[in-house]
Amino acid sequence: MVKLRLKRYGRKGQVTYRIVAMNNLSRRDGKAIEELGFYNPRTNESSLNVANIKRRIEQGAQPTNTVRYILAKANVL
Known part of the structure; x- marks a missing residue:
């Protein structure tokens, strides 16, 4: 299953x-x-790349709880 999630980077x-x-x-x-x-x-x-996020969700990708909160705050969901 494909998920929308966070990938860590930085110091x-x-x-x-x-x-x-x-x-x-x-x-x-x-x-x-x-x-x-x-x-x-x-x-x-x-x-956020809103068009690609919506396309992935329509294809069945499930956002994690944290990503769902970030997307809701940005009015994507």
């Missing part, structure tokens, strides 16, 4: 996340199918 103490479409059995920082945006929790900034 220790200065973490940033990419919102990606991945297989649910892949590791957190493993190979992503597609990158759909990013989220910076320190500044609460996010940049």
